[in-house]
Amino acid sequence: MAEVLLDNVTRRFGGIAAVRELSLHIGDGEFVVLLGPTGAGKTTTLRLVAGLERADAGRILIGGHDVTRLEPAARDVAFVFQQYSLYPHLSVFDNLAFPLRSPARRLPEPEVRERVTRTAELLRISSKLDSKATRLSGGEMQRVAIGRALVRQPAIFLMDEPLSSLDAKLRAELRIELKRIHEVLGATILYVTHDQIEAMTMANRIGVLREGELVQIGSAQHIYEEPSNLYVATRLGSPPINLLPAGVLPVPDAPAGTRTIGVRSEHLRIGKANGAAVQGVVTRIEHLGDQNHLHLTVADHRLVTLIEAHADLAVGERVDLALARPLCFDAAGVRLGGS
Amino acid sequence: MSGRTGAHSVVEPSPLTRRIAGALVICYALIAIVPLLWIFVTGFKTPPDSIAYPPKMMFTPSLEGYVNLFTTRSRQSPEYMASLPPAETWYDRLARSRNMVIAGPSKYGQRFVNSLVVAFGSTILAVSLGTLTAYAFSRFRVPLADDLMFFILSTRMMPPIAVAIPIYLMYRSLGLSDTWLGMILLYTAVNVSLAVWLMKGFIDEIPREYEEAALIDGYTRLQAFYKVVLPQAATGIAATAIFCLIFAWNEYAFAALLTSGNAQTAPPFIPTIIGEGGLDWPAVAAGASLFLLPIVVFTVILRKHLLRGITFGAVRK
Numbered sequence: 001m002a003e004v005l006l007d008n009v010t011r012r013f014g015g016i017a018a019v020r021e022l023s024l025h026i027g028d029g030e031f032v033v034l035l036g037p038t039g040a041g042k043t044t045t046l047r048l049v050a051g052l053e054r055a056d057a058g059r060i061l062i063g064g065h066d067v068t069r070l071e072p073a074a075r076d077v078a079f080v081f082q083q084y085s086l087y088p089h090l091s092v093f094d095n096l097a098f099p100l101r102s103p104a105r106r107l108p109e110p111e112v113r114e115r116v117t118r119t120a121e122l123l124r125i126s127s128k129l130d131s132k133a134t135r136l137s138g139g140e141m142q143r144v145a146i147g148r149a150l151v152r153q154p155a156i157f158l159m160d161e162p163l164s165s166l167d168a169k170l171r172a173e174l175r176i177e178l179k180r181i182h183e184v185l186g187a188t189i190l191y192v193t194h195d196q197i198e199a200m201t202m203a204n205r206i207g208v209l210r211e212g213e214l215v216q217i218g219s220a221q222h223i224y225e226e227p228s229n230l231y232v233a234t235r236l237g238s239p240p241i242n243l244l245p246a247g248v249l250p251v252p253d254a255p256a257g258t259r260t261i262g263v264r265s266e267h268l269r270i271g272k273a274n275g276a277a278v279q280g281v282v283t284r285i286e287h288l289g290d291q292n293h294l295h296l297t298v299a300d301h302r303l304v305t306l307i308e309a310h311a312d313l314a315v316g317e318r319v320d321l322a323l324a325r326p327l328c329f330d331a332a333g334v335r336l337g338g339s
Numbered sequence: 340m341s342g343r344t345g346a347h348s349v350v351e352p353s354p355l356t357r358r359i360a361g362a363l364v365i366c367y368a369l370i371a372i373v374p375l376l377w378i379f380v381t382g383f384k385t386p387p388d389s390i391a392y393p394p395k396m397m398f399t400p401s402l403e404g405y406v407n408l409f410t411t412r413s414r415q416s417p418e419y420m421a422s423l424p425p426a427e428t429w430y431d432r433l434a435r436s437r438n439m440v441i442a443g444p445s446k447y448g449q450r451f452v453n454s455l456v457v458a459f460g461s462t463i464l465a466v467s468l469g470t471l472t473a474y475a476f477s478r479f480r481v482p483l484a485d486d487l488m489f490f491i492l493s494t495r496m497m498p499p500i501a502v503a504i505p506i507y508l509m510y511r512s513l514g515l516s517d518t519w520l521g522m523i524l525l526y527t528a529v530n531v532s533l534a535v536w537l538m539k540g541f542i543d544e545i546p547r548e549y550e551e552a553a554l555i556d557g558y559t560r561l562q563a564f565y566k567v568v569l570p571q572a573a574t575g576i577a578a579t580a581i582f583c584l585i586f587a588w589n590e591y592a593f594a595a596l597l598t599s600g601n602a603q604t605a606p607p608f609i610p611t612i613i614g615e616g617g618l619d620w621p622a623v624a625a626g627a628s629l630f631l632l633p634i635v636v637f638t639v640i641l642r643k644h645l646l647r648g649i650t651f652g653a654v655r656k
């Protein structure tokens with residue numbers, strides 16, 4: 001395991017920069033998640049670290065060594081691909097053993113056997129070791145794909161949306177599994193997703209990407225509570241943050257220049273109509289089981305917020321609204337008054 | 340997930356459709372196979388049976404055609420025949436019943452070997468070159484790639500025989516006429532463009548991630564090609580090899596022009612059998628039947644690869 005440093009890295013395809021002047025430090029043993037919408041440059045960033053793309057500018061250091069010009073084989077990274085493909089002509093065992101039998105890092109066969117067996121147990125695919133890779137279910141394939149990275153002990157694991165093809169239950173299981181593996185192995189991991197739950201639950205730090213640029217990086221809590229701008233604020237939170245023009249709801253001590261107010265559930269106080277200055281109308285209640293989504297209209301603006309499952313509200317009812325320390329943004333979308 | 344759609348298509352053909360389709364396929368198969376059967380059967384007739392009119396459907400099978408194919412014989416006077424010691428083998432006896440004695444082996448065996456060497460040699464060469472070239476075009480940024488691919492294809496835009504005279508002259512001055520090497524190079528040159536184009540299609544279908552994973556795992560580009568790309572291109576390689584082999588095996592015009600005593604292949608040789616001792620259709624038919632065999636065997640061996648289809652089922656989509 002080692003620390004990894006990206007120093008002002010740029011990668012262009014034709015005219016457009018898929019990754020633009022990206023600087024990122026991943027500490028030894030750290031789990032960093034890159035979050036961003038499709039096309040933001042997440043995969044390209046991982047491929048740059050792996051050496052599958054050459055940086056047009058900037059440097060990449062792994063464990064203190066400049067690897068910018070090195071071949072992938074010389075970089076000691078492991079990669080779980082987004083569109084992962086197992087080798088269809090090999091069995092699960094041979095797929096898992098493939099990295100350990102490479103000429104560059106060949107291990108003695110008994111050790112290969114031992115490591116493959118151990119990894120298969122970890123991922124609960126032991127019973128499938130003799131199957132053809134093509135005979136597996138999607139979830140099993142994905143676990144084999146992750147296993148192909150875990151059999152090695154590379155400087156860094158690069159994972160490109162490894163859980164995106166799995167059903168919710170398996171995803172939740174593997175999320176915990178990966179986090180456990182991270183803790184047990186002390187692995188350095190750079191992980192890409194656009195699933196905010198994965199990002200929130202696994203990351204030591206989350207980096208938010210937009211059009212090839214790193215917009216903000218910090219702990220999950222920091223990114224959630226102190227987004228540096230509107231873009232970051234809309235990436236996290238469920239239901240998504242509500243954006244209202246300043247003035248719709250009164251904000252005590254709003255900073256000068258506030259144009260947009262970001263309102264999350266925890267910023268909103270809802271009470272039975274009792275003559276407050278601002279009132280909203282309940283337009284819809286969505287039941288999610290353990291909690292509800294409450295849809296409100298305030299002066300022609302719609303708000304969606306979480307309420308507890310048994311809140312005593314009905315559609316059409318008027319409610320009192322008040323804000324507590326919401327997020328304020330200026331005309332350019334930059335957060336104001338943040339800490 | 341691809342490849343997991345199970346046995347049923349959305350629109351199952353009706354029994355009537357199936358029957359009509361089946362009947363059409365059988366009709367076509369009959370039309371295609373009757374000439375072959377005719378040749379095959381004629382190989383086991385005697386020369387009089389083979390030219391009997393109306394054609395004989397029932398006849399006593401004879402190996403005379405095959406004997407004549409593999410031997411040279413001379414016609415002798417009855418006195419001479421009578422003076423010979425009794426025939427020792429069944430084929431001697433067969434020849435003598437026609438007032439002939441066997442003088443020695445014919446050239447068919449040797450011509451057959453020439454065909455095998457030239458056809459398989461050029462196929463191996465064309466498929467190897469084609470696969471490597473296609474890989475390069477598929478994976479690397481080749482300057483003017485599209486123009487080069489078009490240029491490669493353009494070598495097939497006229498019939499190869501159109502350049503027969505320059506090739507004839509060139510081969511004569513290079514000493515390649517009537518040699519294995521000359522014929523292998525020639526057929527390779529004709530086939531390589533087909534091989535490049537076919538293999539490019541197949542290799543484009545193999546996701547790059549396979550090799551990229553291997554590169555990251557510590558394999559070199561060449562090792563990744565060998566360990567990952569080749570096994571998955573097996574279907575394409577088999578199909579391409581069959582196309583190349585069929586062309587090289589059946590090629591007549593260049594073989595007739597450029598080969599004679601030494602490296603002559605079977606196609607120009609077979610028609611010459613007919614001249615040796617009357618209209619010997621059974622010998623010609625026997626020669627043609629045996630000539631079909633290698634292609635049939637080769638196709639049957641590779642059938643599994645051809646039918647297996649594309650097994651990229653392990654790609655997560």
Ligand SMILES: Nc1ncnc2c1ncn2[C@@H]1O[C@H](COP(=O)(O)OP(=O)(O)OP(=O)(O)O)[C@@H](O)[C@H]1O
Pocket residue numbers: 013014017018036037038039040041042043044045082194
């Ligand atoms: N090989 C390539 N050639 C040309 N453009 C590319 C190439 N690879 C990526 N791009 C472009 O770079 C940008 C970033 O792509 P990238 O694959 O890194 O996005 P991503 O964040 O991983 O998206 P997704 O969530 O859809 O996987 C996109 O606009 C993409 O079209």
Ligand SMILES: [Mg+2]
Pocket residue numbers: 042043044082160
């Ligand atoms: Mg991606």
